[in-house]
Amino acid sequence: MYLEIDEMERSTLTPLEQRLAGHLQPLYPDLDAVEFAQECLAHFGLSKDAPTPAPHRNLWDQSDVMLISYGDSLRSEREAPLRSLYGFLDAHLRDCISTVHILPFFPYSSDDGFSVMDYTTVNPSLGQWDDITNISRHFKIMGDLVINHCSSRSLWFENYKAGLEPGAGYFAEASPDMDLSAVVRPRTSPLLREVQTPDGERHVWCTFSHDQVDLDFRNPKVLLEFLRIIRLYLDKGIRWFRLDAVAFLWKIPGTPCINLPETHEVIRLLRLLIEHHSPDAVIITETNIPNRENLTYFGNANEAHLIYNFSLPPLLINTLVTGSCLHLKNWLMTMPPAQYGTAYLNFIASHDGIGLRPAEGLLSDWELDTLLSTMQRFGGRISSRTTADGESKPYEINISLWDSMRGTASHGPDQWQFARFMCGAAIMAALEGVPAYYIHSLFATENDEARVEHTGSFRSINRHIWQADDLEAALAGDTHHRQVFEAMRKLLNLRREQPAFHPNATMYTLHTGEQLFSFWRQSIDRRQSIFAIFNISDQPQTFNLSELNLILTDEWIDLVSGQAFENRVAQVTLMPYQYVWLSNRRVA
Known part of the structure; x- marks a missing residue:
C-alpha cells in the first residue's frame, strides 16, 4: 500500500511537488512521498516553485551533430x-x-x-x-551517468563490505538459492559475486562484470x-545526460530484471527534476x-x-x-x-x-x-x-x-x-x-x-x-x-x-529497388525538400527522375555535386556507393 496523499495535503503542494511525489510513491511505498519529494528537491537545489518548461520543445535542429x-x-x-x-x-x-x-x-x-x-x-x-x-x-x-553499477574499488563498495556509510545498503543482493534464470544479461560471467560483510557472507549482483557491482535503487x-x-554535473556545464545501461536499473528476482516499470518511473523522475533545473x-x-x-x-x-x-x-x-x-x-x-x-x-x-x-x-x-x-x-x-x-x-x-x-x-x-x-x-x-x-x-x-x-x-x-x-x-x-x-x-x-x-523533419522511405536506398525529407516549414538516394551496391545503378515526381516549377540541384537537373525525366546513373541529395532549394 502506498502512503496516500490526502486531499488537504495535496492542496498545499506546488505542481512540481505533486508530480514528484507521484513518481516516488510507486518506487518507495513505505516512505512519506511528500516528505521525500521535498528532500529530493533540497538535494537537487531546486525550488518547489520552479517553473514548468513547455512540453514538446525541440532542443536541437539540423546544426546538431x-x-x-x-x-x-x-x-x-x-x-x-x-x-x-x-x-x-x-x-x-x-x-x-x-x-x-x-x-x-x-x-x-x-x-x-x-x-x-x-x-x-x-x-x-x-x-x-x-x-x-x-x-x-x-x-x-x-x-555519462553510469547509473546501474559502480566499481568494486569505489569508496561506496568498500564501505558496503565494512558496514559503513555511505555505502551500506547501496548494492543489490540476491541469494544463490533464488531462481534467477529469467534474468537477461549481456555477459557470460556469473551473475552473483560472493563478498564478506559484518553481517556474514553476501552475494552482490553483477550484471556486467565482478568489478561492476549493481547499485540498489530500492x-x-x-x-x-x-x-x-x-x-554537480549541471553546475559544471554538462547539459546532455547519457543514462548508461539504464534498462537494467531495477531488480526483482523472478523477473527478467530489464525494462521493469520501476526503471521507467526512475527515468521520468530524473527527467522531471533535470528539466525543471535546466x-x-x-x-x-x-x-x-x-x-x-x-x-x-x-x-x-x-x-x-x-x-x-x-x-x-x-x-x-x-x-x-x-x-x-x-x-x-x-x-x-x-x-x-x-x-x-x-x-x-x-x-x-x-x-x-x-x-x-x-x-x-x-x-x-x-x-x-x-x-x-x-x-x-x-x-x-x-x-x-x-x-x-x-x-x-x-x-x-x-x-x-x-x-x-x-x-x-x-x-x-x-x-x-x-x-x-x-x-x-x-x-x-x-x-x-x-x-x-x-x-x-x-x-x-x-x-x-x-x-x-x-x-x-x-x-x-x-x-x-x-x-x-x-x-x-x-x-x-x-x-x-x-x-x-x-x-x-x-x-x-x-x-x-x-x-x-532537422532531426524532426518529415521523412518518407521510397521504393527504388534493393540496390538504391532512398528517402524523402521535408523541412518543418515545408520550404525545402531533399530526395536522398544512395547506391549501396558495388555495381552502377540507374534510376529515372520521373519516379520521384519532382515539382516541375522548382529548380532541383544535387547538393553533393552541385549539378542542376533541368530535365525532370532524365536517367541518372550512380557509381558504386555514390549518392545524391536532390534539393529544390539550396541554403547558403
Whole structure:
C-alpha cells in the first residue's frame, strides 16, 4: 500500500511537488512521498516553485551533430588529454560539431571508464573540472551517468563490505538459492559475486562484470546520491545526460530484471527534476536491446528526449556489405516518427561494438551468421552473452568502422572501401534524428590489434589512442585518414545547412529497388525538400527522375555535386556507393 496523499495535503503542494511525489510513491511505498519529494528537491537545489518548461520543445535542429570520444582519444606529452581534445575540436571541428559526448572521465578501475570509482572528480590523468567547463563554453557536452553499477574499488563498495556509510545498503543482493534464470544479461560471467560483510557472507549482483557491482535503487539513499551527482554535473556545464545501461536499473528476482516499470518511473523522475533545473538539458537512454523495447524509453515524451537508434548500425553495415537495402528499408518503414520534443540518436560506430540484440527479428539467423563471418574476415572479433537457458550467443561485433567497410560479403575486400565508408556516413547524416559520429570514424582509424592483445578485451579493437602529433601528421599527409577527415568535414558542414535535415523533419522511405536506398525529407516549414538516394551496391545503378515526381516549377540541384537537373525525366546513373541529395532549394 502506498502512503496516500490526502486531499488537504495535496492542496498545499506546488505542481512540481505533486508530480514528484507521484513518481516516488510507486518506487518507495513505505516512505512519506511528500516528505521525500521535498528532500529530493533540497538535494537537487531546486525550488518547489520552479517553473514548468513547455512540453514538446525541440532542443536541437539540423546544426546538431555529435562527436563521441574518450577523454584521452588524443594524447600529447605537452598537456592533459582533455586539453588536447579541446584544442583539436577548436582547431578542426568547431564548424561541423555542436555536441561532444566525452565518455566517462572519472577515476575508474576497468572497462575504460565504466567502472566508476568516484563520480565527483575528474580522473587526474585526463585533466580537471576546469577542462570540462571550458569545453562546455564552446560545445554542448554529453556526460555519462553510469547509473546501474559502480566499481568494486569505489569508496561506496568498500564501505558496503565494512558496514559503513555511505555505502551500506547501496548494492543489490540476491541469494544463490533464488531462481534467477529469467534474468537477461549481456555477459557470460556469473551473475552473483560472493563478498564478506559484518553481517556474514553476501552475494552482490553483477550484471556486467565482478568489478561492476549493481547499485540498489530500492534504497532511497542511492537515489539521493545520484541527485547530488547530477546537480554537480549541471553546475559544471554538462547539459546532455547519457543514462548508461539504464534498462537494467531495477531488480526483482523472478523477473527478467530489464525494462521493469520501476526503471521507467526512475527515468521520468530524473527527467522531471533535470528539466525543471535546466530547461535546456537533454536525457538520452542507452538501452542496447531489441527495437520495440528500445522505443518504450520515449515514454509519452516524458522519459528520454533521445534514444539511441541501436538497430541502425547492424542493419546499415549489413546493407553496405550485402548490397541489399531490403531489411534496412523495411525496418525504417516501421519506425514511428519521433514526437516533437523527442528524437532518435543515430550512430554507426561507437566505443562499444556493433550490438546484435537490436537486429533480433530483423535479420535471419543465416543473415546474422553471414554478417558475423564477413566482419571476422575483415579482422573483427565477436563478443558473446549467456541466454536464460545457458546458451552462449553472439552479442556484439568488435571492429573499427573503417575495416568493416573493406569489401562485400560475397567478394571480400575490394577497391570501394572509401566510397562505401562515406556512403554509410552520408546515410546517417540524412536520416531523421541527430547524427553521432565516433571520433575514430572521422579519422578512419583501423583495427587496433595491439591494444586487444594488451588489454585482453575485444572492445579495445576500436579504442585506439592517437598521439596528437601523429594524428596531425596523418591528417596532413597523403593518407586515407586525411581523405576521410576532409570528406567528413565537408559532409557535416553541408548537412548542417539543410532545414530538411532537422532531426524532426518529415521523412518518407521510397521504393527504388534493393540496390538504391532512398528517402524523402521535408523541412518543418515545408520550404525545402531533399530526395536522398544512395547506391549501396558495388555495381552502377540507374534510376529515372520521373519516379520521384519532382515539382516541375522548382529548380532541383544535387547538393553533393552541385549539378542542376533541368530535365525532370532524365536517367541518372550512380557509381558504386555514390549518392545524391536532390534539393529544390539550396541554403547558403
